[in-house]
Amino acid sequence: MNPIISISNLSKVYANGYRALSDINLDIQSGEILALLGPNGAGKTTLISIICGIVNPSEGSVTVDSHDIINNYRITRSMIGLVPQELTLGMFDTVWNTVCFSRGLFGKKPNPIYLEQLLKNLSLLEKKENEIMTLSGGMKRRVLIAKALSHEPSILFLDEPTAGVDVELRKDMWNLVERMRETGVTIILTTHYIEEAEAIADRVGVINKGELIIVDDKQALKHKLGKRKMMFVLEKAIETIPASLASWSLELSPEGKQLTHTYDMYSTHTGIAELLRAVDSAGLLLKDINTSQSSLEDIFINLVHEQS
Amino acid sequence: MNTHAVKVIYKYEMLRAWDTILQSFATPVIITVLYFVVFGSAIGARIETVEGVPYGAFIVPGLMMLALLTQSIANASFGIYFPRFTGTIYEVLSAPISFVEILIGYVGAAATKSLIIGAIILATAGFFVELNITHPFWMLSFLVLTCISFSLLGFIIGLWADNFEKLQLIPMLVITPLVFLGGSFYTIDMLPPVWQTVSLFNPVVYLVSGFRWSFYEVSDVSIELSLFMVLLFSAACIVTIWWMFKTGYRLKE
Numbered sequence: 001m002n003p004i005i006s007i008s009n010l011s012k013v014y015a016n017g018y019r020a021l022s023d024i025n026l027d028i029q030s031g032e033i034l035a036l037l038g039p040n041g042a043g044k045t046t047l048i049s050i051i052c053g054i055v056n057p058s059e060g061s062v063t064v065d066s067h068d069i070i071n072n073y074r075i076t077r078s079m080i081g082l083v084p085q086e087l088t089l090g091m092f093d094t095v096w097n098t099v100c101f102s103r104g105l106f107g108k109k110p111n112p113i114y115l116e117q118l119l120k121n122l123s124l125l126e127k128k129e130n131e132i133m134t135l136s137g138g139m140k141r142r143v144l145i146a147k148a149l150s151h152e153p154s155i156l157f158l159d160e161p162t163a164g165v166d167v168e169l170r171k172d173m174w175n176l177v178e179r180m181r182e183t184g185v186t187i188i189l190t191t192h193y194i195e196e197a198e199a200i201a202d203r204v205g206v207i208n209k210g211e212l213i214i215v216d217d218k219q220a221l222k223h224k225l226g227k228r229k230m231m232f233v234l235e236k237a238i239e240t241i242p243a244s245l246a247s248w249s250l251e252l253s254p255e256g257k258q259l260t261h262t263y264d265m266y267s268t269h270t271g272i273a274e275l276l277r278a279v280d281s282a283g284l285l286l287k288d289i290n291t292s293q294s295s296l297e298d299i300f301i302n303l304v305h306e307q308s
Numbered sequence: 309m310n311t312h313a314v315k316v317i318y319k320y321e322m323l324r325a326w327d328t329i330l331q332s333f334a335t336p337v338i339i340t341v342l343y344f345v346v347f348g349s350a351i352g353a354r355i356e357t358v359e360g361v362p363y364g365a366f367i368v369p370g371l372m373m374l375a376l377l378t379q380s381i382a383n384a385s386f387g388i389y390f391p392r393f394t395g396t397i398y399e400v401l402s403a404p405i406s407f408v409e410i411l412i413g414y415v416g417a418a419a420t421k422s423l424i425i426g427a428i429i430l431a432t433a434g435f436f437v438e439l440n441i442t443h444p445f446w447m448l449s450f451l452v453l454t455c456i457s458f459s460l461l462g463f464i465i466g467l468w469a470d471n472f473e474k475l476q477l478i479p480m481l482v483i484t485p486l487v488f489l490g491g492s493f494y495t496i497d498m499l500p501p502v503w504q505t506v507s508l509f510n511p512v513v514y515l516v517s518g519f520r521w522s523f524y525e526v527s528d529v530s531i532e533l534s535l536f537m538v539l540l541f542s543a544a545c546i547v548t549i550w551w552m553f554k555t556g557y558r559l560k561e
Contacts (some may be wrong), residue, residue, distance in 0.1 A: 056560050074404040076404075089396065091394075104312040105316055105399060105400065105405065107310045
């Protein structure tokens with residue numbers, strides 16, 4: 001199956017010489033939710049902006065449904081909806097006028113029934129005649145989503161959709177994304193929040209310093225890069241790790257009451273049974289044993305840290 | 309052609325004028341009335357006729373041009389600058405729309421507003437002087453061409469400006485002097501020979517001259533030359549805007 005978005009050797013160097021993107025290659029499948037993670041200035045927004053036509057690429061190409069975004073911009077842009085990071089709205093416009101404007105701008109004839117349903121789904125119907133300046137921050141973000149969906153796009157870009165919104169609205173947004181996925185919309189979102197990517201994305205890409213470090217299925221990423229930790233809580237503090245345990249990758253906590261062993265749980269031989277026997281042989285009295293699995297956050301931090 | 313996009317941009321811009329109706333339509337009319345009082349009554353009492361036309365009636369085309377030029381530039385420049393300033397331009401840039409459609413929407417609306425203002429000023433002038441439009445077709449043609457060409461210039465200014473000061477800079481420091489020195493209130497043969505030659509480099513001279521000819525068959529330059537210069541100016545503006553969109557100047561990085 002052809003990808004709905006295909007990015008090949010894409011680079012962007014701004015006029016001041018700043019390289020925002022370096023040789024990005026990425027295929028996005030129809031109907032999936034892809035989360036792009038990365039620290040500030042990593043190049044996430046630049047990547048989205050190029051695909052949407054707001055920023056010119058320096059090198060490389062992007063196709064949307066096999067159409068080049070520059071040569072066939074009318075086709076590609078009509079398929080895309082964009083929710084920008086900033087609350088960029090005409091503050092004196094009414095909610096209704098602004099969504100009608102967006103729909104027309106993308107070449108769609110007026111459809112009040114569709115737009116009313118859209119506003120209803122976003123809990124905005126009661127506010128349709130309100131001026132945008134009278135709405136709360138969360139409501140304004142919903143208006144941006146309504147504008148992006150007003151022309152019934154098959155691809156939706158959400159640039160940090162939950163930045164600065166409260167927990168309740170964040171959960172609402174996640175539900176909304178889930179509902180859109182059910183209608184077959186492909187969703188690409190950028191976020192700082194690893195828990196957001198973990199909660200709603202199918203695949204996760206990590207961008208840092210303009211480079212796409214890794215992109216993979218969320219679970220596969222955890223399998224590949226996730227580490228498992230086993231913590232031995234000791235009855236009595238020790239000063240050093242016994243010599244008989246030196247061959248194991250163990251770390252002693254500063255207070256000497258916890259030994260931590262990090263291992264790959266998906267390797268063919270984890271050696272846990274041998275380690276337990278070795279700990280017992282070393283005469284260490286155990287009070288408790290805990291295990292934990294790396295979260296996407298740990299993976300993300302490690303990847304970015306390694307690249308730095 | 310994305311006609312829906314053209315329609316919504318045009319409608320949006322026209323609604324903006326309606327929301328600020330006093331500023332959009334009443335202000336230029338009041339200013340024009342003041343010009344009639346000062347130039348028409350006070351000065352006109354000392355200059356009875358110019359080339360056989362009563363001075364009060366003689367300045368009507370010039371006054372209309374003064375209002376049309378400043379309003380066309382102001383409307384079009386603000387229309388495109390404001391979305392750039394607020395950031396809402398992202399939507400236009402990401403829409404399936406060409407620069408031609410964007411131009412028709414924004415410049416069309418700015419030119420329409422100027423046309424309405426021109427019509428109101430003409431009607432207002434009718435209360436002060438006796439109007440005689442010898443060539444109504446050419447009068448209307450010059451009116452429309454002027455509104456379009458200077459709305460195009462305003463659009464360029466709105467794309468070029470990166471702050472509100474620059475938005476006002478060209479209209480205040482360039483356009484207003486050009487209009488006052490472009491024969492709005494006199495014929496250029498009233499000037500010393502050197503200044504007559506200098507005036508020929510002022511594009512507004514051709515507009516005012518052609519427009520005045522359509523009223524009274526009195527002109528500084530030939531009607532054909534006037535028409536050619538207006539069309540040339542419009543073409544130069546369109547090419548400049550095309551280049552701005554092609555390169556993304558002040559629009560895309």
